Amino acid sequence: MIDIKVLGTGCANCKATIQLIEATAKSEHVPIALEKVEDMQSIIGYGVLSTPGIVIDGKVVHAGGVPTRDKIVGWLHEEPASIAASTDSGCCS
């Protein structure tokens, strides 16, 4: 089971990211343990600079903006050690 944490304080993009990950994992039939991290101290502890941030099996793979479905699929199917990280444009400018 892949451990996924979504870091975010609850803005619209954070919610959208969570929904997208859940839906994608379901349609890809990949079991995940999804956790929302909303506490600011914990979020900062991961060292991300923009939210939403995504941590997979302990490694930060994404920070800022809602990830594309393709990226999520990639993360779900890759071996943890070789996950290619990504950043997208920020949620608003």
Next chain:
Amino acid sequence: MDITQNKSHADVKWFIGLVLAALLVTVAYLNLTPFANLLLALTHIDPHTRLGDALSFYFFEAPKVILLLISIVFIMGVIHTFISAERTRAILSGRRLGAGNVMAAGLGIVTPFCSCSAIPLFIGFLQAGVPLGVMFSFLISAPMVNEVALSMLFALLGWKVAGLYLGLGLSVAIVSGLVIGALQMENSVEDWVRALQQTGPVTVTERFTWSQRFQSGLTHVQEIVGNVWIYILLGIGIGAGIHGYVPEHVMVSLMGKNTGWWSVPAAVLIGVPMYSNAAGMIPIVQALLGKGAALGTTLAFMMSVTALSAPEMFILRKVLKPRLIATFAGIVAFGILLVGYVFNTVL
């Protein structure tokens, strides 16, 4: 077909699509006046009446703004894929005041920035050794000099006013950051922030194909234009109303150059609680200018709306002590006031 072929096919498709889109936009832009005239003719309203005047203003300005907005926001979306908060932090860390402030202000324009990420960003930057003053130059320039404000100013007021806003906005950001840095208020950052363990910089490597960059631009357009288009159309509507119905002398007496010293501070104060309406404000501002409002006052108002944002200061309260927030707001407000007064006097 292997992956590389797929990718380059996608890239080519995007490239062709963009060239076509650029052509379409150019043709549409060049035909704005005939299009507006056509729409007005369809309404059978005499263009020489006030209603006709207001309508022709609307039919011309609304499409123009939307066209320019979409184009510029798209380009910014693509630029954002080249710059990330992590890169900006790496560039700014350890920079001394002076050069650091200039770079920070400049980067504030192109770095994707979201108020909801203000805190992680602030802390992450501080931990990487970005000086407080440099940080503030970034924080001031990022929301103020943004592509929505710039494209709308450009669309409605021309490149000179947009250029002025850009240059002055950067100056306020740079100087304010320098002053805050010189005041050495590092101990006005909340204690818990300074007590945080140093977290190593998280490097998130990026791999973007051109298709992904363009897709990102498109998403950016959907997000931003999708959020503000209502405000813009409303704002242009109000602007059209002012244009057609408000007699000239009314505006001159209220916001003109010789109104008295209170008009600039009033404009700055009114701008503080307004933020999400920045896009809609610009058309109103344009109409006011057309009716004799002073450029300095209106520039000050625009800057206050975007740079002094009550919600953002509320968010920053979690990491900054009140006196630093007050200092920050005060210095920026002062800078904006200066801009207002100088322009009212000079122009």
